[in-house]
Amino acid sequence: MMGAPRPGFGLGMLAAAALALLCALQALAVLRMPSAFSPSDITITLAPGHTIELGRAELAAPQADPRHLRLRRDSAGRWFVASASGMQGLRIEHGADGTKTRSGALALQAGQRFQLGAAQYTVETAHDGLLRLQDGAHTWEYDGALLRQDGSAQSACPQSSLGARLLGFWNRILPAFLGFERPLGFGGNLSCATTIGNPDAAPGSASIAFVDGVPTVFAASGSGRVPLLAEVDGLPADLALRELPLDDVSALGVGRTRLLAAIDGDTLRLQPVSRVALFPDTRAELPEGVSWRWAPRNSWLLPASTPWAGAFALASGLLAGLLAWRTVFRKQPALALRLGAGVALAIAGFALLLAVRAGQAPGAAPTLLLAWAALWYGLQLRRPNAVLTTGVLLLAGGLLLQLELGTAATDTSWMRHFQKTAAATTLGLGLTGLAGLLKARRPASQAQVEWTLLALACCAVVALLVQVGWGSETGVFDLQPVEFAKLALTVLTAHCIALGLGAGDTGSSARKAGLLRWLRLASPALLFIVLLAVALVQVDDYSPLILLLVWGAAMLLAWSLAARQRAATVALCLLAVGVIGAVGLLRATSPDDIAHWNFYGERFLVWLDPAAHPHTGQQLLLGARAILAGGWMGADGVFGLAALGASAPDALAIPAVQDDFAPSFFLNRHGLLAALGLWTLQALFLCALLGAALRAWSGAAGARDFRHAWQARFRCFVLCGGAAFVFGHFLLSWGTNLSFFPIMGQPMSFLSAGGSHLLFFIFPLLAFGAAAPSSKES
Template identity: 65%
Template structure:
């Protein structure tokens, strides 16, 4: 064990050295700290994105200063957003008042009334009413659109009945104009593309917004009897605190007759502090400082140290001989968690410290994880996988032409500090004397609470979120953890010959057995309703098959194991048949048929097959030894522009960048490490099962079985992620993609699934030669 820990430490040292070398070798980058724009009264100017340090293609900014000195701004594509008093609005939006008129194609609309809760308008033939959630035509509520998914129908049914009693519970749904049908929350207009205009109720006022894009029908609004295109409307900059062009946010300041813009997010960087600027525009340059330390960070750093010291002192009060290291680990874990949380909040506020501080923080978190007492091979392999992922995200950030890519690395580093610190504190607390051991009844209550929270989060995503999550979180990751824990509990009870304690009633026994099935059904619903892809369904099927296989071995039911093996061979045969199928045969299968068509022949679909084509080109360019021939060592910290062209390269296609930059041999090394991690999880599960078999108390036996199947379920989900991610990058599976665990830019997957699994594995690992289950008798 000591030799394995030394090997893991040596590999981690090499990965940290490569990260530090990448930071040291990155060329100096410059960007504008302030953009000064001078315009004489009555003059106008149109600035492209290059003059504003806005990366990407698209329209820039139209500026005008009237005779009275007021500044006006507009965007050629209507993508300009303005912030006033903390509230953000689009330049292509306007508040409708009674009597207002707007035109979409050949259709004219007139606003008849606005009563604070709804807006009434007409098109000369029909009268419409919209309250922010539902639409009525001539007094009749519109039915759901043909082909609407279960989520849209559920939201429509909810809005139809419940808000009449409690209006605040209505699910907001914007009203769209365009298309041939009037249904759901869509007003049909045969002369306009669907979604050409959108109407919402914001703070009791109807807000009309023109959609952006080349295929949208222009929305004309009358002002003073003359129509003008709303997407190109000018907005006064009086009282505006910030503007956003694309994804670049700039704080604004009107001073001494000049407009000053201070870029704060996603700013284009240049290797030299010079640029060709139009007349009247001047940049004040600043160099990207990896050691930048904002003033706000000092009190947070003091708070992190104080929290760690307080936890250390409280643990010392109950310590006995030999327990001082456990108290120190507890204090260090809490300090890391506080520091990681502060980093996350700083990034949300747009004032994160330099990348070097994030690198030091994640180094501390990684070495702290490797030093966990009783961590074992599971945590050691997890730490090495995290270090490899951080190296990849750092290379992407340093080689990008703008500052947004480094935010992925800094977010992942902050999440690792938060998760590793919290998990380490939990694992250390299990070793500190005075901790209260958990009995089975208390564990069951926590599992039911976990399931309720997971279900609530999933329903929240269905109602208010989309396939990317809700409130920047992915509830499905938390639901996977709850599903694994509940299923493990039920299997542990079933294998023990008990469905509950003697005092448990029929309802409690039903909840114990039905909760995993209910959660599984909800997960399937979310996968099919929220995501236009079947990869989550495949992920759940992989997990279900693996859990069935584990149960068959534990219960000595070979028939179930044979069924799983037959199903796996059938799926493999089906993929081989589909791979040889004709491309034209998938053309009539709607969205999923298109995915198969792209998979079968990506060259025939140059737009939708762009990920596969660019990913394949990157992998081919890497060869066995990387694009530079020496495993990417000379490319550390340098540009990665070709790889950045791959869509979602920081998430789904991170393996393609790894193979392009470091070569197929590095990919094989990563496969080996991933296999070792899965084997370590299964070995820990086997030890837990052996402990349950040898236990003389039924509570300890249940705890051993519970830990065994939690680790098996976690390994199954991780195997599914590895399989789908590699299958996507190497074109084995016709799916849109899944992030690769540990390697992709982390967030919810790391925080809500990976680190709880690592903490669970570490807290129940044997220490000092004895087995000590994570949950034991009081």
């Protein structure tokens, strides 16, 4: 007699069918990749005393200039390289000591002179972290963070953002070793902040920064540059065109293309390893003395690096060991298999991340197979679980989009976004599975949890300060500490709300003074303030502010509903309605009415009238054209099925199409009807998070032990906070791409190129969702 179907069995089958369909589309995209070729080696033969100029076509470097570099050999046979026109710089790596140099740069010494336009500058002091120079009218002192004119610190520039003013104020009141580094710039009519005015040159025509403690002047590149003349070997020379020796060279950087280099007598051999142009056939017009050796694009390429093979061997060993231990000693082979698979996937994902970082990633097919293993592993981790199910399907959709971008591109760099997303997916789902399967023998006490949260908050603050000091708005060391800080802010706030709502049940121990009370009351507010400060200082748009406001309003709403504060609930709902009305009124505002705004006024002007700003509004205009071309059923009329593996030059021309404007490519390739399906899946994911939060809240209400009640409330508000941040990403990304809002640089969760947002926020959120009781268990 057949047994009754398990609860959620139909949902599991439907999710498996949807995942199988997405995997089939990914496989079709790989199989339909057109034949493409790229140069595996570029050989340049040059006799002593001769010169040759190379550029984009000769070096297969898509981002290089038509005349990018000039190679010369002197009468003694030594090789020299220089920028051919000064439009872009060059990067040179030396193999013996690992040093890196770049064209247009010169280390300054006492007594050295350089000239920009009519202004001449003489270096008086250049040591001990201090640069002093004079231009005949003033004496300038620069310590890497602050610029003083005749002994007085300069005030902020009139058009400086609030973040720049805050940085300047910080650097003025604190010692130099605690200040944040800001480069010294030259150009413009006004001397302010860390800028020395020069009416003969545009702002940013030259700059000075400390490199390994040595003040170094950098010449600007570009068509409108003013030559920066500096004394080199006793003679004045245009620094941007200065020749550099290629002694013991190991690599050259041209545009965004890196070429491994080796000199063999009269021959310079270059091996392109990143961002290499792809060609439909093995034909190219090359000058005399330049030859290519062609290589076809290989979707099944396997890396031969030892770390990759070692990582897989370690993963396999751990899998076999765990399986044997669980089978022989614990009699739980199924659990052992899941644990071993999680460990193997986590190690393989981490190894793939390192391989991508080192430029040794495998081809599209092996990467896709590894991602498939992670996706199916995540789908079967815990059934039924709507959070994991919808999350895995969204991850599969994002992988498909990034794979389509890689197959549609005309250079090799776009596939790196898919490889990085696949690596993050494999690592994250492996760790998520381990977090869900490995249970502590003894639950942690509340004090242990609070100390852990305090350490988490400290790490987040330190990481944010490191980004401000040594990074940029794109992150630091190829990571985004902001994503980790959002996770820390969510769990800290959830902990405080959980304690506050259960204050009457926890007894006197919950009212202890000291460090733990400070954690409950002050650390979330401190982390929130630090996040706001970083957003103002580092980011050139206001999207992090909007994201934090959306999250804050959502957490207030969750607290007011849980605490039954009806007045606060009504006030927040009215505020949301008012914000929607304000956006509508702003959309109807005349550009002349906001032309005088200092708070990101240019972004609003571009949003209201992009045709009048074709350069700054390029992203908005190109995105709108791509969406219009997609229509209801995609640009090919069959939801992108016919275009799988095909090129898409118009859509790829959109700036940041792999990140902020990934939805525009999705709408262009698959159409509005497919976007409706994606919106539905995103809404189901948010509903699954909120449903898990409601079940946790119900569990807290029925718990007899205050610790269990606190843990359930904590889980509830972590899920609410995570859902708020994800909703904010969805809202800002769709609003930006569909022109509901001015352009704001926020990636779309799951769909955009993976990285820090996936590893530091999405996967911990999925782990919380997987740990929450399912509807069957609650």
